[in-house]
Amino acid sequence: MKALWGLALACVLLSSPAMADPDAEPTEEVSDPIATDRPDQSTSPYTVGSGRVQIESGPYYLQNKDGTDQGGFNQLLRVGTGPDTEVRLDGDFPQFGPSNFGGGTTGLSDIGLSFKANVAKGDWGGIGLVPRLQFPSGTNGLAGNAVVPSLTVATDFILSDQWALDISVAGSVPKDSTGLGRYFQGFFATSVGYSITDQLGMFGEVYGGGPQDVGGPFEMGVDGGFTYLLDDDLQLDIAAQKGISATGLDWGITIGASARY
Numbered sequence: 001m002k003a004l005w006g007l008a009l010a011c012v013l014l015s016s017p018a019m020a021d022p023d024a025e026p027t028e029e030v031s032d033p034i035a036t037d038r039p040d041q042s043t044s045p046y047t048v049g050s051g052r053v054q055i056e057s058g059p060y061y062l063q064n065k066d067g068t069d070q071g072g073f074n075q076l077l078r079v080g081t082g083p084d085t086e087v088r089l090d091g092d093f094p095q096f097g098p099s100n101f102g103g104g105t106t107g108l109s110d111i112g113l114s115f116k117a118n119v120a121k122g123d124w125g126g127i128g129l130v131p132r133l134q135f136p137s138g139t140n141g142l143a144g145n146a147v148v149p150s151l152t153v154a155t156d157f158i159l160s161d162q163w164a165l166d167i168s169v170a171g172s173v174p175k176d177s178t179g180l181g182r183y184f185q186g187f188f189a190t191s192v193g194y195s196i197t198d199q200l201g202m203f204g205e206v207y208g209g210g211p212q213d214v215g216g217p218f219e220m221g222v223d224g225g226f227t228y229l230l231d232d233d234l235q236l237d238i239a240a241q242k243g244i245s246a247t248g249l250d251w252g253i254t255i256g257a258s259a260r261y
Contacts, residue, residue: 033229065248072093074256108137127153144175183213186218
């Protein structure tokens, strides 16, 4: 576990703005406004650009239908390794719950290490692939019971100057609660985005995933929110979620900021 946190710290230090290459040639993505993976549930197919660093961060709070709540401070670090590739480090630092209104465990979540490749792009949009490994590195009982591999296929379709459609599908193979076997866990998200102005955007989305254990339900939800570009490299966001299944999430909210260097 200490080795994993050491790796995370090294990635953060080496990819900080002070360590980024100031002479790196800008790519096509760098000249465009920042493209983020938050605050919706879908994943952007685009990368941050060669030699660039992007940090996406923000607190969230979730209320579950069983009366428990959970929350944390979501962090995503993205480092461009080429014009169409990037490495990524994600986690919740700190995280609490599930609990009864903040009375549960507080600690650090599992770390996710992933790689994104933008395999196709054009005037029509783009396609990206994101293989990821989640390590059982959480603290204070928040760790999973195994390394979990997953793969996300992320797509973006530009419908007009103002409208866009993002569709992400993913699959992972976590271990069951007994720790003896693995099972397939699926996820999808379909998001429609609208540019109100050059700076202000909004989105609405339907998403679902599961099961959380063998024989569990596939749970679905909807969300929506706004993004605001302060400049091409800095974005603010706010979003709210609502669960539409009998179990799982009741409602949630997040605010955040994303910066590209």
